Amino acid sequence: MGVTAPGHAVRLIGVSKSFGAVRAVNAVDLGIGRGETVALLGRNGAGKSTSIAMILGLQQPDAGRVLLFGCTPEQAVLDGRVGAMLQEGRLIPRVTVAELVGFVAGAYPHPLMVDEALELAGLTGLGNRRADKLSGGQAQRVRFALALAGNPELVVLDEPTAALDVEARRAFWQSMRTYARRGNTVLFSTHYLAEADENADRIVVMDHGRIAADGSGDRIKRMVGGNLVSFDLAGAATEGLAQLPGVASLEIRGDRALLHTTDSDATVIALAQLGLVRNLEVAPTSLEDAFLTLTDDRTHDRTDDLEYDLAVNRSEAPGSRKVTA
Amino acid sequence: MLDYIRLEIRRTLRDVGFVVFGIGMPVGMYLLFTNIGVDGREHASAAVFSMVGMASYGAVGAALGTGMGVAADRQVGWLRQLRVTPLSPMKLVVGRAVTGSVMVLPGITAVLLAGVVVNGVRLSPGQWAALAGLLWVGTLPFTLLGLGNGYRFSAQATGMVNVTCTMGLAVLGGLWFPVSLFPHWLAAIATWTPTNRFGQLGWSIAGGSLPSLGTAAVLAGWFAIFAGYAVSAYRRGTGSA
Structure with a gap:
């Protein structure tokens, strides 16, 4: 997996975090190289936000270590190497957009010019507007501008496009890619495979607090984003179906066979x-179906992390296929 | 940190509620208390007593009001956002405390000015300087109490708690009516309140004497108590800080 190579922007080593009886993040190992754009893909409650909170030093792992550029998250944040857009943050009242962006920029050692940050986030001309009097999409872009304002090497975005319409989404990703092209490392979380595929070099799929798959968009799509072929069995035998060309897994619902292919x-x-x-x-x-085939049958009987990595290899090894009944 | 203080002061001054209630209320009440039902001979002493009382009351209100801003910021996630910038938690808390103590100045100044201009209070320049200075420094315990409330309670609850603290402590401490009008048992309690001792700072200066050691000691005690409260509330309110 190469997680021990030097020069990682983000590194998680055996990181776990529980809330009461719930294991939000379970023994996660992850390495993100400098300059990579990585999507953290998963359903609600998959452990994405908790992982991000630990990466940013907002929460402490119960076990394991998080390193940003080789130091603790707190140190990396204090050194101004990290910018973040958190989930569900609203903007404070009685300040203008430019004042807010300028203030955050001023806290960093080598910030962007305020105008530059506003332009990157698609906010040109809105600098003098009061931050609490913006539309939802504009406010989201201001929060993005706050993440970029300090010109940090690593930008972490927790579900940045939640609650945005299609148009605003497109504009947002455009800005994000522009920032990533400057050689910065970007980590973002999302529910949407298409979003992850279009905007990231690499997708890390999380489910039940673990990494279910990790690879390029094409690789993940092959596993997660294939098609579902279904037909009536009408009493026909089911053996051999899982071995048909393209089939990744087989599921029988009543008299109907569902082939993930x-x-x-x-x-x-x-x-x-x-x-x-x-x-x-x-x-x-659907992503829901994909997660079921990826993870569900394994979460109960297997605890070894390596088994989860096999999910990736499985789609490339024609000999090993699984049957779900 | 200076940028943080500047940002917060700017935000506070744009808050119409702060300007009206933080500055207007104490001045209005001061003028009311000294000019209604007070006849000529009493007027001069009432003007001085009430000037200090209302300046103190305004300062206490403004100092506690710092907590409102903190609670609101926490509620919208701004404190979390600040924690992922290079500003250290220490700078953030001290910055807020400084902002809080700067924001008590307009209320103090306005009431003292009203004392001079409207009620003709005359003190020596040294007395004015000492009065303003001590009123200012003396608000620190209240700023810390307000911060503690803000880190601990939700924005709505902080509002209620602050108003209760401000009014309760102001009345109990004799900032509105002199403690000499209180029943004996209540007067005994009043002398231990931070507000009463805070008022004593100003009253002794206006009366031409230095504040007593006891006053300084009681205020220092409250300062320690409220500082401890603010720190523990910060730890609870922002998670593993």
């Missing part, structure tokens, strides 16, 4: 040759 064309042709085309449907796998 990375190559729906090949799967459908094979089904036709077997004479199994009855009420056939091909649909894109």
Whole structure:
């Protein structure tokens, strides 16, 4: 996995965090190289926000260590190497956008010019507006500007596009990519595979507090974002279905067979040759479905982290397929 | 840290509520108390007594008001956002305390000015300087109490707690009506309140004497208590700080 290589912007070593009986983050190892743009993809409660809070030093891990540029998160934050956009933060009243951005910029050793930060965040011309009198999308962009204002090497964005409309989302990612292209490291969390795929070099999938998969967008899409081919069994036998071309996993619901496939064309042709085309449907796998196939059957009986990494390798090893019934 | 103080002062001055209640209220009440139902001979002494009382009351209110801002900032997530900037927690708390003590100045100044201009209070320049200075320094325990409330309670609750503290301590401490009008048992309690001792600072200066050692000691005690309260509330309020 290369997590021991020097020069990591972010490194988590065996990090765990519980709230009461809930294990929010469970023995996570992760390394993010400098200049990488990484998406943390997962459902609500997958452990993304807790991981981010620990990366930023807002929460202390129960076990394990977090290192940013080789030092503690607190030190990296004090040194001005980190900027963050937290979830659900609102802007304080009675200040203008420029005052707010200028204030945060002034706390960093080598900040951006205020105008530059505003331009990057798509806020040109809004500097004199009161921060509490902005639309939701504008306020979100101000919070992004606050993350960039200090010109930090690492920017961490916790669900930055939640509550944004399509237009605002596009504008936001445009700004984010511009900032990333300057050689900065960006880590963001999201619920959306498409968003992660379009805007990140690498996707880390979290589920139940663990890393379920880690790889390029294409690699993750192959596992997570394939198609679901379903048809009526009408009493036909189910063995052999999991071995059909493209099929990653098989699920039987009543009399219906659901095949998660990375190559729906090949799967459908094979089904036709077997004479199994009855009420056939091909649909894109939803993220929910994808997570079920990725993780659910393994969370109960396996505790070794390595097993989770196999999820990635599995899609590339034709011999090893799993059957879910 | 200076930028933080500047930002917070700017925000406070744009708060219409602060300007009206933090400055206007004490001045209005001062003028009311000294000019209604007070006849000529009493007027001069009432003007001085009440000037100090109301300046103290305004200062206590403004000092505690610092906590309101803190609570509101915590509620919208601003304190969390500040924790991911290079500003250290120490700087943030001290910055807030400094802001709080600067923001008591307008109220103090306004009441003292009203004393001079409207009620014709005459003191020596040395007395004015000592009065303003001691009123200012003396608010520190109240700023810390306000900060503690702000770090500990929600924004709404902080408002209620602060108003209760301000009014209760002001009345009990004899800032509105002299303690000499209190029943004996209540007067005995009053002398231990921070507000009464805070008022004593000003009253002794206006009367031409230095504050007593006891007054300084009681205020120092309250300072320690409220400082401890503010620190523990900060730890609880912002998590593992």
